[in-house]
Amino acid sequence: MIEEQKQTKDFKWFNNQLNVYLKSQDLKQTKQRKVVIEHLLEIDSHVDAEMLHSSIKTKHPNIGLATIYRTLNLLKSAKLVKEQSFADGRAVFEIDYPDTHHDHLVCLSCKKIVEFENETIEETQIEVAKQNGFRLTSHRLDLYGYCEDCDN
Amino acid sequence: MIEEQKQTKDFKWFNNQLNVYLKSQDLKQTKQRKVVIEHLLEIDSHVDAEMLHSSIKTKHPNIGLATIYRTLNLLKSAKLVKEQSFADGRAVFEIDYPDTHHDHLVCLSCKKIVEFENETIEETQIEVAKQNGFRLTSHRLDLYGYCEDCDN
DNA sequence: GTATATGCAAACTCTTTGCACCGCT
DNA sequence: AGCGGTGCAAAGAGTTTGCATATAC
Numbered sequence: 001m002i003e004e005q006k007q008t009k010d011f012k013w014f015n016n017q018l019n020v021y022l023k024s025q026d027l028k029q030t031k032q033r034k035v036v037i038e039h040l041l042e043i044d045s046h047v048d049a050e051m052l053h054s055s056i057k058t059k060h061p062n063i064g065l066a067t068i069y070r071t072l073n074l075l076k077s078a079k080l081v082k083e084q085s086f087a088d089g090r091a092v093f094e095i096d097y098p099d100t101h102h103d104h105l106v107c108l109s110c111k112k113i114v115e116f117e118n119e120t121i122e123e124t125q126i127e128v129a130k131q132n133g134f135r136l137t138s139h140r141l142d143l144y145g146y147c148e149d150c151d152n
Numbered sequence: 153m154i155e156e157q158k159q160t161k162d163f164k165w166f167n168n169q170l171n172v173y174l175k176s177q178d179l180k181q182t183k184q185r186k187v188v189i190e191h192l193l194e195i196d197s198h199v200d201a202e203m204l205h206s207s208i209k210t211k212h213p214n215i216g217l218a219t220i221y222r223t224l225n226l227l228k229s230a231k232l233v234k235e236q237s238f239a240d241g242r243a244v245f246e247i248d249y250p251d252t253h254h255d256h257l258v259c260l261s262c263k264k265i266v267e268f269e270n271e272t273i274e275e276t277q278i279e280v281a282k283q284n285g286f287r288l289t290s291h292r293l294d295l296y297g298y299c300e301d302c303d304n
Numbered sequence: 305g306t307a308t309a310t311g312c313a314a315a316c317t318c319t320t321t322g323c324a325c326c327g328c329t
Numbered sequence: 330a331g332c333g334g335t336g337c338a339a340a341g342a343g344t345t346t347g348c349a350t351a352t353a354c
Contacts, residue, residue: 028328028333049319064336069319085237090318105286114284120276125295128273132266133300134257141293143277148285180308180353201344216311221344242343 010041014080014095021078032063036071040081045113046092084140103141109150162193166232166247173230184215188223192233198244198265236292255293261302 014037022029039055040047047055053068072093075081082096101122102115121141129136145151166189174181191207192199199207205220224245227233234248236256244265255273257266273293281288297303 026333030328030334032335062336066320066337067335070334073320105281105284107286108289114286116280116284118276118280121273121280124270124272124276125293128268128270129257129295129297132257132268134259134266134295134297135303136295136297137260138297139293139295141277141291143281143286143288143291145281145286145288145290151287178308182309182353184310214311218312218345219310222309225345 011038014041017080018075018078021080027074032060032067033071033074035060035063036068037075040075040093040095044095046084046094048090048092050090052093103143105143105145107147107150108144109146112147114147163190166193169232170227170230173232179226184212184219185223185226187212187215188220189227192227192245192247196247198236198246200242200244204245255295257295257297259299259302260296261298264299266299 015034018033018037019029021027035056036052039052043052043055049065049068049072052072053063053065056063056068072081072083076083076093079098080096081093083091083093085091102117103121105114105116106112107114125139126136167186170185170189171181173179187208188204191204195204195207201217201220201224204224205215205217208215208220224233224235228235228245232248233245235243235245237243254267254269257268258264259266277291278288
């Protein structure tokens with residue numbers, strides 16, 4: 001129940017953010033876009049377009065993959081989701097809650113992903129960029145290793 | 153001249169490493185593979201397959217793109233090159249000199265890539281991992297922003 | 305001589321786009 | 330009513346693969 005409340009709350013917030021963006025760009029809210037948001041929030045971790053589409057197809061078999069891609073790109077423009085591309089070429093998306101930047105610790109054995117934040121690393125990154133004449137806008141840090149459970 | 157000596161030296165080392173690997177796997181050394189290595193060393197930075205192919209086509213118009221891909225994958229198996237995919241989905245390759253870890257600063261405008269090393273970040277990463285019960289084995293850090301030339 | 309490598313083109317995967325129709329506002 | 334959105338299928342980009350031929354060992 002608590003989960004459900006949280007999801008409803010997030011959905012309202014997310015949907016509201018999107019509406020603001022849509023209005024500012026003279027775009028429209030649609031059933032399909034709401035469905036994509038619902039499923040993004042339900043999954044609430046890293047998904048690729050295909051996975052999201054399968055998840056949606058069960059209840060909404062008529063929503064096409066192209067709409068998923070178009071909606072994800074729209075949400076990207078609205079800065080509501082982030083895109084990351086991994087070594088195998090697939091693009092992976094995750095919700096971009098504002099003011100909640102985090103990096104990833106990935107267990108190579110059980111694939112568990114732990115999110116973390118570290119102020120020292122963030123600050124040092126800005127400094128490194130500055131030293132090289134760059135103005136930093138974003139970064140990506142993934143740490144790979146073995147978690148307690150898997151490291152014997 | 154110094155550059156040329158360096159390249160020759162690197163080529164011999166690289167070629168030798170590859171020969172060891174090829175023998176261990178009952179594979180063969182070929183003209184094409186040597187050409188790919190030469191050009192990889194000459195470029196000596198991040199290349200995608202297409203760029204490498206253009207660079208090679210001038211002198212060796214008969215070497216196909218498929219061979220470039222096959223050779224890059226071979227070198228990856230031999231742990232002589234690393235593959236990274238950046239935000240746009242293209243796979244980018246670089247020579248993997250042993251014991252030379254570095255991270256990347258990427259200009260979002262001109263796509264220039266600057267390599268850097270930072271001891272503070274490396275140490276903090278190990279600590280963060282430890283705090284989360286992880287034993288760290290590797291990591292990937294990409295900083296995105298705009299370089300001096302592009303940031304106006 | 306035999307197994308691997310190559311070149312070419314076709315196939316494949318992921319993502320985007322063109323077009324006719326649908327549905328917000 | 331009008332303009333943006335959708336679904337479908339086709340087109341694109343990047344990469345891999347099948348096959349006949351060439352070549353290293």
